[in-house]
Amino acid sequence: MKKVIVIPAAILLLILVAFATMGAYRVPTLVVEFVEKRPAVVASVEYTVDGLTCRGKSRGFAGMISGVEGIVSLTTYVRSNTAIVEYDPTLTDPVEIETAFEGPIVHEDEDEEYFPFKAKK
Amino acid sequence: MRVLRTIVQTLFLAGVVAVMIRGAMGLTASTCETYCPFAGFVALYSLLRYKTYTCAMNELHVALFVSLVALTFVTKKSFCSWVCPLGTVQEWIGKAGRKVFGRYVRPPIAVDRILLNLKYVVLVLVLGLTWTVWQGHLGFRAYDPFYIIFTGFQGHETLWFSIFIGIGVLVAAFFVPMVWCRYLCPLSAVMDPMSRAGFLRLRRNPGLCTDCGICDEACPHGIPVATADEVTARNCTNCLECVEVCPEKGALELTLFGK
Numbered sequence: 001m002k003k004v005i006v007i008p009a010a011i012l013l014l015i016l017v018a019f020a021t022m023g024a025y026r027v028p029t030l031v032v033e034f035v036e037k038r039p040a041v042v043a044s045v046e047y048t049v050d051g052l053t054c055r056g057k058s059r060g061f062a063g064m065i066s067g068v069e070g071i072v073s074l075t076t077y078v079r080s081n082t083a084i085v086e087y088d089p090t091l092t093d094p095v096e097i098e099t100a101f102e103g104p105i106v107h108e109d110e111d112e113e114y115f116p117f118k119a120k121k
Numbered sequence: 122m123r124v125l126r127t128i129v130q131t132l133f134l135a136g137v138v139a140v141m142i143r144g145a146m147g148l149t150a151s152t153c154e155t156y157c158p159f160a161g162f163v164a165l166y167s168l169l170r171y172k173t174y175t176c177a178m179n180e181l182h183v184a185l186f187v188s189l190v191a192l193t194f195v196t197k198k199s200f201c202s203w204v205c206p207l208g209t210v211q212e213w214i215g216k217a218g219r220k221v222f223g224r225y226v227r228p229p230i231a232v233d234r235i236l237l238n239l240k241y242v243v244l245v246l247v248l249g250l251t252w253t254v255w256q257g258h259l260g261f262r263a264y265d266p267f268y269i270i271f272t273g274f275q276g277h278e279t280l281w282f283s284i285f286i287g288i289g290v291l292v293a294a295f296f297v298p299m300v301w302c303r304y305l306c307p308l309s310a311v312m313d314p315m316s317r318a319g320f321l322r323l324r325r326n327p328g329l330c331t332d333c334g335i336c337d338e339a340c341p342h343g344i345p346v347a348t349a350d351e352v353t354a355r356n357c358t359n360c361l362e363c364v365e366v367c368p369e370k371g372a373l374e375l376t377l378f379g380k
């Protein structure tokens with residue numbers, strides 16, 4: 001019955017393969033364009049955000065930064081808790097954006113949930 | 122064999138309980154669902170159709186699902202009896218029931234045959250609802266005993282009736298072995314066709330077998346091992362309980378690619 005070892009060996013190997021390959025590609029959870037016309041100059045900043053774990057929370061995150069003047073787009077990747085924000089550098093900067101999503105919660109409505117987030121340093 | 126399998130099962134169960142405790146203490150945002158390959162299967166639809174993920178589904182779920190497919194093609198549904206913590210808990214509860222009743226209690230064959238197909242209905246319902254009513258949200262969580270139990274009945278999607286589902290499955294497993302896996306688990310339904318092909322399977326040696334039937338009784342999935350030349354049944358999880366109890370050495374052996 002030595003062949004039984006195939007089972008735990010296959011389990012271990014395939015779990016390692018899964019964890020090793022999960023970062024091989026990246027698919028967004030949410031993409032939001034905040035402006036119809038992109039400004040002439042666009043900068044982008046990437047945050048790793050505690051609590052950015054699903055599409056609903058991504059929408060909440062979008063809600064929290066939507067009030068910042070100069071925000072162009074948001075793309076989130078929940079596996080890595082990543083938010084990539086494009087902005088007009090003549091109107092805002094990464095610190096102002098971070099301040100916006102870290103709260104305080106600006107508004108709530110029935111369809112959207114808003115959560116305070118925290119950027120991982 | 123049983124010791125090895127119990128060690129592997131215990132490790133996975135301990136892992137998921139550790140995630141549950143860390144979650145309850147606020148030390149992690151992960152839940153048991155973070156590592157659930159079924160979410161990867163559900164995610165395939167939005168991934169292929171919209172090139173995006175919805176809800177909490179992500180690359181890890183898909184990678185784990187692809188690994189599960191490979192594992193099932195090689196080792197049949199070993200995931201259920203070696204990895205899945207819900208399978209482990211049901212198995213242990215079922216064994217306690219077997220001790221009390223002196224044997225596994227099984228529904229009549231005709232009823233069992235009908236019930237065996239219920240998981241396909243569950244699968245279709247889960248997929249259909251996820252991509253219509255629930256709009257890509259993993260609404261199945263509220264009905265999924267894996268999520269309900271291994272979030273300690275505290276998951277943010279646990280509703281009042283979820284508690285009854287979680288406890289109901291645990292209690293039912295005492296009376297009917299592997300009740301959730303066997304009749305209702307949608308992931309089990311996904312694995313079925315691959316499991317039938319599974320390359321690592323048991324073969325009965327009719328020259329050594331005495332037709333005592335002990336293996337049939339020991340199988341938590343009620344598979345008629347004693348009359349099979351080769352166990353191709355889709356429900357076989359390669360738990361090897363049948364081999365464990367077989368009194369004739371070599372009557373039941375694992376074969377890989379027929380060797």
Ligand code: SF4
Pocket residue numbers: 323339340341342343344346352356357358359360361362363364
């Ligand atoms: S046939 Fe044997 S290995 Fe397969 S599920 Fe039944 S007891 Fe386990």
Ligand code: SF4
Pocket residue numbers: 325329330331332333334335336337346347366367368369372373
């Ligand atoms: S327990 Fe072993 S000897 Fe008895 S019927 Fe099953 S395979 Fe044959």
